[in-house]
Amino acid sequence: MNLRPTFLICLLATVLCALNAGFFYTWSFTIMQSLDLIEDNHAIVAMNAINANIRNGWFAAIFFGSPVLVAVCSITLLFQKRFLKFSYTVLALLCLLANLYITMTVHLPLNADLADGKIILWSEYSNEWTSKNHWRTIVTVVALVLMMLMMFVPSGRHTKRR
Numbered sequence: 001m002n003l004r005p006t007f008l009i010c011l012l013a014t015v016l017c018a019l020n021a022g023f024f025y026t027w028s029f030t031i032m033q034s035l036d037l038i039e040d041n042h043a044i045v046a047m048n049a050i051n052a053n054i055r056n057g058w059f060a061a062i063f064f065g066s067p068v069l070v071a072v073c074s075i076t077l078l079f080q081k082r083f084l085k086f087s088y089t090v091l092a093l094l095c096l097l098a099n100l101y102i103t104m105t106v107h108l109p110l111n112a113d114l115a116d117g118k119i120i121l122w123s124e125y126s127n128e129w130t131s132k133n134h135w136r137t138i139v140t141v142v143a144l145v146l147m148m149l150m151m152f153v154p155s156g157r158h159t160k161r162r
Helices: 005-035 040-054 057-063 065-079 083-115 122-152
Strands: none
Touching (some): 005 065, 005 122, 040 083, 057 065, 065 083, 065 122, 083 122
16 A cells, blocks of 8 residues: 555545535535425525534535645645656646635625525525536545546556566
8 A cells, every 4th residue: 555645635626526516515415405395584584503513624625625735735746746646636626716706705605694584585595506506516625536536547656668
């Protein structure tokens, strides 16, 4: 088993990408669908409670840690001149940055409006929130697939046989 620092950094980055993808998948296909089944006022109270609770160290480690570790993995691979592996990580990083962008520009403002009482129809909020969350699910799953592919690409550091 390869326990070199680069391998371990890239493996941990891949694991964080998997946790990120699973997190957003769960929101799209379990949590929001479940909240849609209850009365609007209860769904709003539940969502506000979730939004208040979700801001914790575990979430931050996954949400912010995955792009940071993918960037560290990427830079390490660049310095080692493993350009094919590097290209996969750059694409994965772009996907994770897209996830950050969607979160900051769509979900955080929607969550703030919900908490401030500016949204009274749950379906209005849920439809917008969930449709955009599907994009977060897609980009984080693509980031995961790219990182997994990178882990299987030969390192290119083998010596030639005669």
